[in-house]
Amino acid sequence: MANGKRRDDSLTSGESDSRRSIQKVEPCQRCRFARLVSNDKEKDMVEDEVVWMGREKAERYLDLSRGTLSYWASQTVDTGPRYALFGRLAKYKKSDLDNWAEEQYVAKAA
Secondary structure: OHHHOOHHHHOOOOOOOOOOOOOEEEEOOOOOOEEEEOOHHHHHHHHOOOOEEOHHHHHHHHOOOOOHHHHHHHOOOOOOOOOEEEOOEEEEEHHHHHHHHHHOOOOOOO
16 A cells, blocks of 8 residues: 555556456355356356256245156156256256246136
């Protein structure tokens, strides 16, 4: 703090400082630890990231009874949201769960 000025105040308008570009702190999607978001492009990448859920978490997300997704997956007819198998583990994409839930609206009879 020379001459009563903070170090940040000594920057001219043409100079860039990475500390000034930090917008906010938000949780990381993978590990839930806080991380710094430095610009909009990085923030968009986090929002576009694919989020996978196991059956139990997907059932909680859709507010379904335990075992419902397993039952639907065992049926021969196409029932329930899309899922992927990673070995023996069924995983659901959050976007697929949202799309499937939107398709469940019933048209009102006229």
